[in-house]
Amino acid sequence: MSSTSISIFIVEDNDWYAELLAYKLTQNPDYVVRRFATAQSCLDSLSEPPDIITLDYALPDGRGDEVLRRLKERLPDVSVIVISAQEDIRTAVGLLQQGAYEYLVKDEETADRLWFTVGNIVQKLALRRENTQLRKQIGQKYDARRAIRGNSPAMRQLFTLIDKAARTNITVSIVGETGTGKELVAKAIHYGSDRREASFVAVNVAAIPRELLESELFGHEKGAFTGAVARRVGRFEEAHRGTLFLDEVAELDLSLQAKLLRVLQEREVSRVGGNGAIAFDARLMVATHCDLAREVREGRFREDLYYRLLGLPIELPPLRERGDDVLLLAEGFLQEFCQQNNLVACSLSEEARQKLLRHSFPGNVRELKALVELAAVLAENGTIAATDLPLRSPHPATDRAGGVLPTNDSLRAQTTAIVQHCLNRYDGNILQVAAQLQIGKSTIYRMLQNGEVQLP
Numbered sequence: 001m002s003s004t005s006i007s008i009f010i011v012e013d014n015d016w017y018a019e020l021l022a023y024k025l026t027q028n029p030d031y032v033v034r035r036f037a038t039a040q041s042c043l044d045s046l047s048e049p050p051d052i053i054t055l056d057y058a059l060p061d062g063r064g065d066e067v068l069r070r071l072k073e074r075l076p077d078v079s080v081i082v083i084s085a086q087e088d089i090r091t092a093v094g095l096l097q098q099g100a101y102e103y104l105v106k107d108e109e110t111a112d113r114l115w116f117t118v119g120n121i122v123q124k125l126a127l128r129r130e131n132t133q134l135r136k137q138i139g140q141k142y143d144a145r146r147a148i149r150g151n152s153p154a155m156r157q158l159f160t161l162i163d164k165a166a167r168t169n170i171t172v173s174i175v176g177e178t179g180t181g182k183e184l185v186a187k188a189i190h191y192g193s194d195r196r197e198a199s200f201v202a203v204n205v206a207a208i209p210r211e212l213l214e215s216e217l218f219g220h221e222k223g224a225f226t227g228a229v230a231r232r233v234g235r236f237e238e239a240h241r242g243t244l245f246l247d248e249v250a251e252l253d254l255s256l257q258a259k260l261l262r263v264l265q266e267r268e269v270s271r272v273g274g275n276g277a278i279a280f281d282a283r284l285m286v287a288t289h290c291d292l293a294r295e296v297r298e299g300r301f302r303e304d305l306y307y308r309l310l311g312l313p314i315e316l317p318p319l320r321e322r323g324d325d326v327l328l329l330a331e332g333f334l335q336e337f338c339q340q341n342n343l344v345a346c347s348l349s350e351e352a353r354q355k356l357l358r359h360s361f362p363g364n365v366r367e368l369k370a371l372v373e374l375a376a377v378l379a380e381n382g383t384i385a386a387t388d389l390p391l392r393s394p395h396p397a398t399d400r401a402g403g404v405l406p407t408n409d410s411l412r413a414q415t416t417a418i419v420q421h422c423l424n425r426y427d428g429n430i431l432q433v434a435a436q437l438q439i440g441k442s443t444i445y446r447m448l449q450n451g452e453v454q455l456p
């Protein structure tokens with residue numbers, strides 16, 4: 001059978017009537033019809049399941065409701081259209097409640113109504129097939145080994161963690177600077193897990209105004225507040241059976257942190273303005289660029305929620321700590337971009353490679369991707385020269401490419417500015433700042449004591 005074929009079983013003991021229905025349906029060459037005169041012969045043939053079954057209510061070996069029950073037990077997704085000689089509203093309602101798709105009464109228009117009903121089912125099936133196909137494609141797109149490039153020890157360790165996370169339902173907390181691939185990792189875990197058929201729902205907590213966030217996450221009932229003109233399903237419900245990814249989770253304010261904790265403990269959400277609790281089954285993943293433990297120490301993040309969310313912690317190293325992965329990524333992005341834009345394949349000159357290796361990439365992989373894509377456009381003769389890589393970092397003082405401070409300040413003032421800048425950038429992590437600037441920790445402590453620099 002071709003991928004557009006629709007298999008239809010007609011279960012009808014009246015030969016003439018079965019012929020009439022089959023004749024009507026086979027006017028569409030995509031409909032492949034098989035006929036059965038008894039319920040049992042149909043039930044015996046379900047090893048090759050049909051898409052649609054038309055079921056006579058009064059068969060010699062079984063009443064419609066009983067046969068429907070047995071069909072639905074075996075094939076819960078099949079669409080069954082029950083056709084009855086008599087109109088009986090109570091029977092019709094009962095059958096629809098049991099999962100029948102439609103109840104038709106035998107009269108001179110039945111064949112036409114059947115034609116339209118089958119047409120409607122086919123449209124829904126096409127959407128369902130398309131959806132399955134798209135999900136499969138997305139799943140392949142986010143397959144960890146294909147989507148996430150990297151061969152450095154840290155990245156190889158990351159692949160192991162992704163595999164482990166995908167095999168279970170454990171909460172995952174991902175930490176890393178902006179553009180290091182936190183969302184990509186979350187998607188790879190989702191699409192590698194048993195939840196891949198359901199939705200991956202991402203919410204960037206920092207991007208939604210505080211007053212709207214609660215209703216975004218938990219939904220609201222119509223009239224719950226000014227502007228709530230209709231009921232809205234929240235992101236937790238949307239992610240049912242799938243994954244909810246809360247990006248920038250440290251930005252949640254304390255009152256929402258309390259609500260989130262309760263939701264996670266109860267596994268139920270209450271829509272704003274609603275009085276019932278709705279159970280959900282969503283796997284949670286969270287991401288942040290800051291040190292959550294420090295947020296807890298400084299009273300900005302609840303300790304109990306921190307432990308709930310920690311689950312399997314995954315730390316994504318900044319790109320500047322991934323060694324030659326910079327080149328691996330750059331070449332991959334170049335190839336992809338040239339293919340997508342019908343450009344001749346580009347390669348990196350030795351100077352360009354050195355320039356990339358020296359740069360500190362404050363915007364990490366996102367910055368690298370944008371940079372090489374621009375370079376592919378600027379390049380002449382398929383070779384990217386160092387001058388095709390216009391490094392425009394907002395952090396010139398820390399660029400390994402030799403950025404200079406655009407001021408005429410004294411050396412001391414410039415040193416203070418650089419240290420302060422790094423303290424801000426590394427969330428006050430003195431060890432990291434010392435390592436990055438290759439100065440002693442004590443220098444930084446002294447500057448802090450003297451009030452020359454401050455913790456962010």
Ligand SMILES: Nc1ncnc2c1ncn2[C@@H]1O[C@H](COP(=O)(O)OP(=O)(O)OP(=O)(O)O)[C@@H](O)[C@H]1O
Nearest residue numbers: 147148149150177178179180181182183184365366
């Ligand atoms: N290892 C990788 N291999 C291939 N592409 C990557 C890799 N890491 C990141 N990317 C790409 O870099 C871009 C940024 O990644 P992503 O959005 O996942 O980062 P993020 O850490 O979630 O950023 P932010 O903190 O700003 O939300 C995306 O286009 C992503 O596909």
